[in-house]
Amino acid sequence: MVVGVGPERVTLPPLQAFVGMDLALLGSMGSNRTDLEAVIAMVARGDMDLAGSVSATVLLAEINQALQRLAAQRGDDVRVVVAA
Structure with a gap:
């Protein structure tokens, strides 16, 4: 399951992989509370x-800087976890 998509172009496997490996690609714009739960x-x-998709862990006191960094798309941050 993938939740969230960045601005980069996505490369999909060849069509044969979907048929031969019984893969499915489902998409939707947006999500709701049920999806998040x-x-x-x-x-x-x-x-x-x-764990592999967490770019940084910040303290609550650092949340504004983390959000500014994400908004400015500086660095490679994708997902930031806020620790209490």
């Missing part, structure tokens, strides 16, 4: 590991 449940169960 499903993702949170998957992470909590260990079905989805987001």
Whole structure:
């Protein structure tokens, strides 16, 4: 499951991979609370590991700088976790 898409062009595998490996590509613009709750449940169960997609962990006091960095698209930050 992929939630969120960046501005980069996405390269898909060849059509044969979808047929031969029984893959499916589903898309939707936006999401709702149910989708977010499903993702949170998957992470909590260990079905989805987001560790590799976390770019930085910041303290709550640093949230403004982190949001500014994300908005300015400086660096390689994709997902920032706020620690209490």
